[in-house]
Amino acid sequence: MERIAVIGLGAMGAPIAHRLLGQGCQVTGWNRSPRRAAALREAGGAVGVSPADAVRGAEAVLVMVTGPQALLAVTEGEHGIAAGIDPGAVVVQMSTVSPSSLTRLAQALPAGTGLLDAPVLGSVAEAASGALRILAGGPPELVERCLPLLTRLGSPLRVGELGAGTAAKLVANNALFGVLGVLGESLALGGALGLSWEVLHEVLGVTPLAEQAARRRPVIEADDYPARFALALARKDADLVADAVGDAGLTLGLTAASRDWLAAAEGAGRADQDYTAVLAAILHAAGKEPRR
Numbered sequence: 001m002e003r004i005a006v007i008g009l010g011a012m013g014a015p016i017a018h019r020l021l022g023q024g025c026q027v028t029g030w031n032r033s034p035r036r037a038a039a040l041r042e043a044g045g046a047v048g049v050s051p052a053d054a055v056r057g058a059e060a061v062l063v064m065v066t067g068p069q070a071l072l073a074v075t076e077g078e079h080g081i082a083a084g085i086d087p088g089a090v091v092v093q094m095s096t097v098s099p100s101s102l103t104r105l106a107q108a109l110p111a112g113t114g115l116l117d118a119p120v121l122g123s124v125a126e127a128a129s130g131a132l133r134i135l136a137g138g139p140p141e142l143v144e145r146c147l148p149l150l151t152r153l154g155s156p157l158r159v160g161e162l163g164a165g166t167a168a169k170l171v172a173n174n175a176l177f178g179v180l181g182v183l184g185e186s187l188a189l190g191g192a193l194g195l196s197w198e199v200l201h202e203v204l205g206v207t208p209l210a211e212q213a214a215r216r217r218p219v220i221e222a223d224d225y226p227a228r229f230a231l232a233l234a235r236k237d238a239d240l241v242a243d244a245v246g247d248a249g250l251t252l253g254l255t256a257a258s259r260d261w262l263a264a265a266e267g268a269g270r271a272d273q274d275y276t277a278v279l280a281a282i283l284h285a286a287g288k289e290p291r292r
């Protein structure tokens with residue numbers, strides 16, 4: 001697959017499009033805000049005037065937009081992907097969305113269109129360097145057909161049939177948000193109980209939180225959270241998880257609590273910071289930060 005359309009040229013979609021271009025693919029992009037597509041044109045890619053226009057002639061269409069509403073907006077209607085896609089082309093849905101929006105996407109595409117569910121782990125740097133973990137759901141033969149394309153972007157992990165990629169991504173992000181929540185609360189508790197920052201890190205270093213505590217320590221110390229994965233997107237994902245929990249008839253307390261921390265951090269004006277700013281929000285809310 002050499003003729004690729006990339007719909008959504010945001011923090012993740014742009015490096016994906018540029019990487020494919022750099023690997024010799026013919027890339028046509030589209031972005032709702034045209035200014036974000038300018039760099040692709042300058043780098044030698046093409047830019048469509050609508051999703052329908054951008055996907056015409058493409059063998060594969062990668063979609064990397066915010067979430068369910070954006071997915072619907074770029075797929076349906078007279079200017080949507082479904083209106084322009086070539087017979088036999090494959091849509092690779094990489095955004096983090098809900099299971100129901102994937103079902104709707106499958107229904108919106110013309111018969112004969114292939115559809116892979118392929119959300120990703122990793123962030124902007126991994127997208128640029130081809131080091132994403134791709135959670136691929138779909139028919140085995142379609143995953144197989146798309147492997148050469150997916151491996152340009154990272155390491156595909158086949159997780160099941162269509163929908164399994166989205167399910168796996170929600171599970172992975174739930175784990176991530178939960179660990180950050182427990183880390184933030186453990187740091188807040190240590191501060192409230194009078195432990196110093198140094199001692200707290202020594203203690204956390206011998207717990208199951210060791211890796212995350214060490215990894216997040218520098219950003220907390222710098223109190224600087226430039227967004228790679230914006231906190232508003234993480235809260236969006238936590239809401240998707242909460243909906244999935246409800247739809248499955250479950251009550252998951254830790255999951256709900258970590259979602260509430262992300263919402264509180266967003267409410268405290270941190271929407272555009274990196275999602276790890278939830279740690280600062282937890283520490284500030286506790287009011288008693290550990291002694292440095």
Ligand SMILES: NC(=O)c1ccc[n+]([C@@H]2O[C@H](COP(=O)([O-])OP(=O)(O)OC[C@H]3O[C@@H](n4cnc5c(N)ncnc54)[C@H](OP(=O)(O)O)[C@@H]3O)[C@@H](O)[C@H]2O)c1
Nearest residue numbers: 008009010011012032033065066070073095096123228229
């Ligand atoms: N950033 C990360 O580290 C990361 C990691 C893993 C997964 N993800 C997931 O990857 C996806 C993209 O994330 P990102 O970081 O690239 O986000 P982003 O920088 O905010 O980009 C979002 C993209 O979606 C488009 N969009 C939003 N609403 C739209 C609408 N109604 N119609 C058409 N296009 C719309 C935006 O267009 P405009 O430019 O016009 O706003 C932009 O192209 C999300 O599902 C996110 O959860 C992100």
